[in-house]
Amino acid sequence: MKLSTEKIFTHPLGIMGAAAGATLLWGSAFPYLKLSYKELGIGKADVFEQLLFAGYRFTLAALLILLFMKLLGKSIGYVPGSLPRVARIGLFQTFLQYVLFYYGMSASTGVQGSIIAGTTSFFQILLAHFMYKGDQITLRRTIGLIVGFAGVVLVGLSKGDSSFQFGLAEIALLAAMFFGGLGNVLSKKESEHLDILYMTSYQMLIGGVALVAIGAVGAGIAPFSFSAKAVWMLLYLAALSAVGFALWNTVMKYNKVGSISMYLFLIPVFGVILSALLLDEQLHAYVWAALALVAAGIVIVNRQPTTPVTSGVTAAERK
Structure with a gap:
């Protein structure tokens, strides 16, 4: 079974399917979070309620796994x-990332949040450069990242706002993306010792319970009045977290961080497109140009070297 799993997640189609599938699920979280907040009456200033809702989501996701x-x-x-x-991963990948993320989003614009979300790729590749000898930053990879990030910028411009002001909220979002990238890299390292599903579920459980505890301090343990629609959306958000992180952590286990990180640029692209479909937001020509740039960046980053590679994970990475 282990060999079969490795073959699936080191095959180009398996990598593309898992990574794109995870980013599609994460991208859908943007409109569904907005719909959930509207249904539950959670405002931009309701920080403790946002953290509590996030805690519900990740605790439930852990239980589903x-x-x-x-x-x-x-x-x-x-x-x-x-x-x-698992506590170390849960601290970075779930708790710190989402404490900072929800605070940042409460005081930032959707355009800035979408653009900053794409920086997780940079943090992952930079961290992998120092943590894995076989995952160095190359000129080709740098070009691919620049092309892909240009697509993320165009996604932001599709909202019609090209001015970017960095304050405390934006710094918090950048810090959230750093902790998310660090958590992803650490999960790859720990997946050499732990079962993927076990690791993912327990790190989410630890992070989710911590989020519930912080949120309950300011909002109480059960301040929401859940309708059937709100329950369904919470279940969906929990399921997408469970499936998304399971897919991502698995594909990260068997492949170099640098070659997979480029796919994170798809999150804001999917988020904008799905927001247009679910929230009636308008799409502009910038979005289609962004899709082309992101696709080109993925091709550049994942282009195989001329020397055949027999495994997605080198011996140096396993040391």
């Missing part, structure tokens, strides 16, 4: 010695 593991016949019991590993 644990249920899936149980259905597969996998053990969901605690693996001795794994707490420091």
Whole structure:
């Protein structure tokens, strides 16, 4: 089974399907979060309510993964010695990322948030450059990142606002993307020692419970009046987190961070397109140009070297 999984997630189509699938799910979170906030009456200044809702989402996502593991016949019991590993990932990938993200988004524009979200790719590649000897930044990869980031900028311009002001909220968003990228790189490292589903579920559970605790301090443990629509949207957000992180952590396990990180540029692109469909926001020519640039960036970054590579993970990376 392990060999079969590795073959799937190191095949070009498997990589593209998993990475694009995860980013599509994460991109859909933008409109569904807005719809959820509207349904539950959560305003921009309701920081504790936002954190509490995020905690509900990730705690439920963790429970969904644990249920899936149980259905597969996998053990969901605690693996001795794994707490420091999953707690470290949960601290960065879930807790710190989303504390800063929701604070930043509460005081920033959607244009700035979308553009800054694309910087996770840069942080992942920079961190991998220092943490993995076989994942160095090359000229080709740099060009691909520049092309892809140009697409992210065009996505922002499609909103009609080309002025970018950096304040505390924008700094918080950048910090959130840094912690998200760090969590992704750490999850790749720890996946050499832990089962992907186990690692993903427990890091989400730790981060989600911590978010609930912080949110409950200012908003109470159950301030919301859930309608059937709100329940459905919460379930969807939890499911997309569970599936998205499981896919992403798996494809990260078997491949170099630098070659996969480019796909994170698709998150704001998917977010804008799905927002147009679900929230009736207008699409402009900038969006289609952005899609072309992002696609070109993906091709450039993932273009294989002339020397055949037998595995997506080098021996140097495993040290």
